Amino acid sequence: MYRLLLKSCLVFLVVCISEACSSEQHENAATQNLSGEDKVRYEQYLVQGEDLYQARCANCHQVDGSGLRRLIPPLAHADYMLEDINRTLCLIRHGRQGKIIVNNIDYQQKMPANTRLTNIEVTQIANFIYNSWGNEHGFIRLQDASSALDSCQP
Ligand code: HEC
Numbered sequence: 811m812y813r814l815l816l817k818s819c820l821v822f823l824v825v826c827i828s829e830a831c832s833s834e835q836h837e838n839a840a841t842q843n844l845s846g847e848d849k850v851r852y853e854q855y856l857v858q859g860e861d862l863y864q865a866r867c868a869n870c871h872q873v874d875g876s877g878l879r880r881l882i883p884p885l886a887h888a889d890y891m892l893e894d895i896n897r898t899l900c901l902i903r904h905g906r907q908g909k910i911i912v913n914n915i916d917y918q919q920k921m922p923a924n925t926r927l928t929n930i931e932v933t934q935i936a937n938f939i940y941n942s943w944g945n946e947h948g949f950i951r952l953q954d955a956s957s958a959l960d961s962c963q964p
Contacts, residue, residue: 855950889912899936899962
């Protein structure tokens with residue numbers, strides 16, 4: 811009896827950590843009405859997007875998307891990013907340099923390109939950053955992101 815209890819607790823914990831708990835914070839007004847299929851895809855993108863973000867973005871933009879003093883702009887509640895999603899998709903792939911104003915602060919450093927990332931990987935990252943840290947954009951579909959990525963200006 812005792813062992814059974816322990817076992818079910820463990821199962822609950824594993825399921826909780828791997829699935830429900832990590833994605834719940836990304837549930838927002840824009841995503842709660844997604845159809846079943848879209849919902850599953852959205853959840854997958856978030857998990858994979860978070861991994862990619864940790865590996866490729868977090869050392870500059872920080873785990874909590876807050877940026878780094880006057881050197882690296884934030885992604886949490888960042889007006890520049892939220893203003894234009896297609897511009898952000900292209901920026902993730904091709905990088906950027908030169909002056910940029912984010913939330914009324916000037917930044918001028920270089921963001922490296924990520925030309926090896928596939929369209930789906932960029933879409934996963936976009937879903938994660940647009941639906942984390944209080945950003946509530948909603949689901950970004952691969953099809954829409956791909957057509958934006960395929961027509962980025964050099
Ligand atoms: C080497 C540090 C570095 C890495 C790694 C990096 N960035 Fe950036 N990012 C910057 C800098 C610096 C800028 C501002 C560039 C400029 O001044 O033109 C920027 C700008 C941005 C912006 C637009 C400004 C804003 O805050 O709205 C977004 C969005 C963004 N980065 C997302 C990402 C994502 C997503 C990744 C991972 C795929 C990433 N960055 C990786 C340094 C970095």
